[in-house]
Amino acid sequence: MNIAAPQTIYLSDYMAPGWLVESVHLTFKLVPESTRVISRIAFTPNPDAPPQPFMLHGEELKLISAAIDGVAVSPDLTATGLTCAVPDGAFIWEAEVEIAPAKNTALEGLYMSNGMYCTQCEAEGFRKITYYPDRPDVMGVFTVRIESDLPVLLSNGNPAAAGAGWAEWHDPWPKPAYLFALVAGDLVAHNDSFTTMEGRDVDLNIWVRAADLDKCAFGMGALKRSMVWDEQVYGRAYDLDVFNIVAVDDFNMGAMENKGLNIFNSSAVLAKQSTSTDADFQRIEAIIAHEYFHNWTGNRITCRDWFQLCLKEGLTVFRDQSFTGDLHGHAVKRIEDALVMRNRQFQEDAGPLAHPVRPESFVEINNFYTVTVYEKGAELVGMLKRLVGDDGYRAALDLYFTRHDGQAATIEDWLTAFTEATGRDLTQFKRWYAQAGTPRLTVTDDFKNGTYRLHIAQQTLATPGQPDKLPLHIPVAVGLLDITGAEVVPTTLLELTEAQQTFTFDGLASKPVPSILRNFSAPVIVERDVTQAEQAFLLTHDTDPFNRWDAGRSLGQAVLLDMIASGGDLDAAYIDGLRAALTDSTLDPAMRALLLAMPSEADLAIALAGQGQIPDPDAIHQTRRKAHRQLAMALANDIPPVLASVQIDAPFAPDADQGGRRALSNSLLALLIWSDNGNAAQAQFDSADNMTQQLAALSILLAHGAGDTAAQAFYDQWHHDRLVLNKWFAVQISAAQPQDAVAVATHLTQHPNFEWKNPNRFRSVIGALTGNQAGFHHADGAGYDFVADWLIKLDPVNPQTTARMVAGFDSMRRWDDARRAKMHSALTRIKDTPGLSRDTSEMVTRLLS
Numbered sequence: 001m002n003i004a005a006p007q008t009i010y011l012s013d014y015m016a017p018g019w020l021v022e023s024v025h026l027t028f029k030l031v032p033e034s035t036r037v038i039s040r041i042a043f044t045p046n047p048d049a050p051p052q053p054f055m056l057h058g059e060e061l062k063l064i065s066a067a068i069d070g071v072a073v074s075p076d077l078t079a080t081g082l083t084c085a086v087p088d089g090a091f092i093w094e095a096e097v098e099i100a101p102a103k104n105t106a107l108e109g110l111y112m113s114n115g116m117y118c119t120q121c122e123a124e125g126f127r128k129i130t131y132y133p134d135r136p137d138v139m140g141v142f143t144v145r146i147e148s149d150l151p152v153l154l155s156n157g158n159p160a161a162a163g164a165g166w167a168e169w170h171d172p173w174p175k176p177a178y179l180f181a182l183v184a185g186d187l188v189a190h191n192d193s194f195t196t197m198e199g200r201d202v203d204l205n206i207w208v209r210a211a212d213l214d215k216c217a218f219g220m221g222a223l224k225r226s227m228v229w230d231e232q233v234y235g236r237a238y239d240l241d242v243f244n245i246v247a248v249d250d251f252n253m254g255a256m257e258n259k260g261l262n263i264f265n266s267s268a269v270l271a272k273q274s275t276s277t278d279a280d281f282q283r284i285e286a287i288i289a290h291e292y293f294h295n296w297t298g299n300r301i302t303c304r305d306w307f308q309l310c311l312k313e314g315l316t317v318f319r320d321q322s323f324t325g326d327l328h329g330h331a332v333k334r335i336e337d338a339l340v341m342r343n344r345q346f347q348e349d350a351g352p353l354a355h356p357v358r359p360e361s362f363v364e365i366n367n368f369y370t371v372t373v374y375e376k377g378a379e380l381v382g383m384l385k386r387l388v389g390d391d392g393y394r395a396a397l398d399l400y401f402t403r404h405d406g407q408a409a410t411i412e413d414w415l416t417a418f419t420e421a422t423g424r425d426l427t428q429f430k431r432w433y434a435q436a437g438t439p440r441l442t443v444t445d446d447f448k449n450g451t452y453r454l455h456i457a458q459q460t461l462a463t464p465g466q467p468d469k470l471p472l473h474i475p476v477a478v479g480l481l482d483i484t485g486a487e488v489v490p491t492t493l494l495e496l497t498e499a500q501q502t503f504t505f506d507g508l509a510s511k512p513v514p515s516i517l518r519n520f521s522a523p524v525i526v527e528r529d530v531t532q533a534e535q536a537f538l539l540t541h542d543t544d545p546f547n548r549w550d551a552g553r554s555l556g557q558a559v560l561l562d563m564i565a566s567g568g569d570l571d572a573a574y575i576d577g578l579r580a581a582l583t584d585s586t587l588d589p590a591m592r593a594l595l596l597a598m599p600s601e602a603d604l605a606i607a608l609a610g611q612g613q614i615p616d617p618d619a620i621h622q623t624r625r626k627a628h629r630q631l632a633m634a635l636a637n638d639i640p641p642v643l644a645s646v647q648i649d650a651p652f653a654p655d656a657d658q659g660g661r662r663a664l665s666n667s668l669l670a671l672l673i674w675s676d677n678g679n680a681a682q683a684q685f686d687s688a689d690n691m692t693q694q695l696a697a698l699s700i701l702l703a704h705g706a707g708d709t710a711a712q713a714f715y716d717q718w719h720h721d722r723l724v725l726n727k728w729f730a731v732q733i734s735a736a737q738p739q740d741a742v743a744v745a746t747h748l749t750q751h752p753n754f755e756w757k758n759p760n761r762f763r764s765v766i767g768a769l770t771g772n773q774a775g776f777h778h779a780d781g782a783g784y785d786f787v788a789d790w791l792i793k794l795d796p797v798n799p800q801t802t803a804r805m806v807a808g809f810d811s812m813r814r815w816d817d818a819r820r821a822k823m824h825s826a827l828t829r830i831k832d833t834p835g836l837s838r839d840t841s842e843m844v845t846r847l848l849s
């Protein structure tokens with residue numbers, strides 16, 4: 001086979017499409033190995049486009065026939081599409097192609113999962129279904145006919161007609177091909193309904209295999225809450241008569257927002273008390289909301305090209321974060337989101353994979369569904385809102401929706417809506433979209449004659465392809481406390497626009513203690529010489545819940561780094577601070593659990609690297625364990641009463657209150673095991689009536705080498721449930737000690753239930769290992785070889801999931817020479833694999849550069 005060299009695509013090369021699609025009619029004759037797809041597309045020339053040849057994308061298609069205006073044609077075929085001579089004006093294109101969904105293991109295009117047919121077209125999967133202008137700025141009205149003996153046949157839009165062995169769907173809203181979807185299978189529905197604020201009655205269904213019907217109620221509730229919220233907060237109502245969600249076991253990502261027919265990884269929608277943790281419930285609600293919110297931010301207004309991906313993803317993540325905060329509390333949610341930024345996005349921004357929120361080039365767009373585009377993209381929306389205020393934000397969004405409804409838009413369109421609605425000049429702010437890397441703010445202060453001055457300097461380090469950085473427009477929320485802990489200046493938004501700037505506060509009686517970057521007002525790193533005493537002071541007194549937590553976190557980090565350097569014991573003042581937080585009954589349990597959490601091993605490695613040191617993953621692991629044990633001993637008398645106070649007497653509910661109580665009691669259980677031989681954890685494991693408590697108990701037992709019996713019991717109880725089994729695989733690896741982790745993972749890959757072609761199962765073993773820092777980076781390098789072997793094996797089967805998981809190597813530069821050399825050779829081995837996919841090859845090349 002002749003594979004063309006991978007091409008780099010540039011934003012600056014954008015060219016409007018030569019032809020537009022008025023309408024599409026598709027007929028699917030579904031057969032596992034030989035499905036026929038018959039297309040009829042009405043094209044019109046695009047008056048606004050430069051002259052260009054007529055070209056349709058198409059990959060891995062067998063062309064049976066093609067015709068223009070009813071006359072057979074013989075197009076020129078290439079590996080990526082076709083070209084053909086066409087008439088001057090409008091014309092009708094007809095083609096029949098054959099595809100083999102049963103052989104499609106890449107899970108892109110039309111494929112099969114457990115006997116059902118389903119599709120995944122974002123970003124460029126539609127071209128594996130039929131010949132088409134597969135680009136988001138070509139929007140057409142789709143009518144779809146499905147022929148199959150399977151009982152449930154679904155596509156986008158509203159049902160149009162059906163008979164024995166066929167069904168037709170019509171979607172009145174013009175859409176790009178990446179939002180096309182089709183499902184056919186032996187499915188049952190959990191059904192409900194919703195009446196929109198415009199009075200439209202909408203039929204709601206979650207389609208699953210019969211055995212999963214008892215796991216749909218929570219997702220349905222989440223969907224209805226999302227529909228209400230988008231009406232109340234953004235004034236956006238649903239626009240079809242039916243909204244279908246389908247659960248699929250084999251899926252590369254979390255879920256997909258296809259118009260009217262969202263397709264979900266079953267792990268992102270199915271939930272019930274006995275099988276799902278509180279974290280699962282919260283994630284599921286957020287993903288259902290996210291996909292639903294895309295109906296306006298993504299579908300009604302889509303992206304002009306894939307460089308604009310953050311236009312829909314950053315905004316939609318921001319919307320789902322606000323939704324979760326509104327429903328369950330903003331303080332805890334903000335901390336969770338900041339942790340994702342700091343632990344994952346800052347790391348991406350600091351390594352070889354760093355890229356702007358709006359990249360300027362790519363080889364494979366699938367590699368840019370990243371925490372930078374999504375989560376940093378959401379932070380940019382949050383900063384815009386902070387800068388223009390709540391009313392300005394609402395006005396800007398209203399203008400954006402009215403002006404661009406039905407269009408494929410750009411970041412320029414988005415920012416123009418803000419400028420026109422609010423009068424704010426966002427020229428400098430726009431740099432956030434183009435400049436990669438995490439800005440560092442260096443803060444110093446002074447005080448004289450009642451005047452307090454904050455000096456803030458900003459600097460962003462070089463990233464691949466961007467050696468020189470410009471100053472950004474950064475909203476920095478600041479409050480000032482006096483020595484007694486009283487707030488003398490409430491939260492004030494400073495706008496940093498220069499490389500160095502001074503902000504002045506007058507009329508103060510004494511030198512205040514600053515609380516900087518309240519509520520994580522910008523995705524930046526703040527560097528400031530703060531004493532541990534001052535951190536302890538903020539941990540006790542800060543009125544901003546985020547910064548109060550953050551003071552505890554910085555203190556914990558400083559204390560642990562001291563321990564790593566000195567080999568000494570856990571600091572007594574830190575223990576007192578944690579005890580105060582633990583026993584403070586005015587704090588809700590979720591917040592106390594967050595305050596009690598010590599910085600993660602990855603946190604500590606990043607912090608050490610940030611100080612120019614070379615972290616030792618084993619020393620980090622051992623020190624953190626020792627600190628945890630010493631904390632447990634020190635708090636031994638405080639734990640029982642707190643544990644008693646957070647017991648739940650009500651029936652199970654996956655809500656914030658109960659979730660917080662369970663989170664805190666699980667943190668305490670993890671401390672108790674240092675002194676009770678695992679009795680409390682074993683008792684919780686034996687009696688748990690929900691997965692949060694059962695899994696936490698198992699994890700704690702395993703981490704102390706006391707979990708073998710529980711792990712076997714867990715397997716016996718849950719081996720029939722694929723989603724729970726993923727947890728069983730993952731927890732044994734996550735909880736393994738550094739020297740055992742690779743052996744445990746290797747052993748599990750030999751287990752009969754290790755279905756490695758299923759992305760969830762693959763991630764639950766190979767992903768769990770890359771997530772166990774000390775295990776993956778164990779000095780012998782066995783972790784690197786193990787992961788490389790499996791990625792090489794998965795690549796020809798599923799390039800997209802392989803490429804995502806190679807990113808586990810992106811911490812490479814942080815480690816010592818010996819580890820770096822071993823990682824380098826593992827990556828080189830992947831890179832040199834004959835026939836490596838374009839997806840994986842782009843990632844490995846970037847990692848090695």
Ligand code: PHE
Nearest residue numbers: 122123253254255256257369
């Ligand atoms: N657009 C999807 C989302 O954000 C993610 C996705 C991308 C799913 C590509 C599949 C393939 O929800």
Ligand code: ZN
Nearest residue numbers: 290294313316
């Ligand atoms: Zn999305």
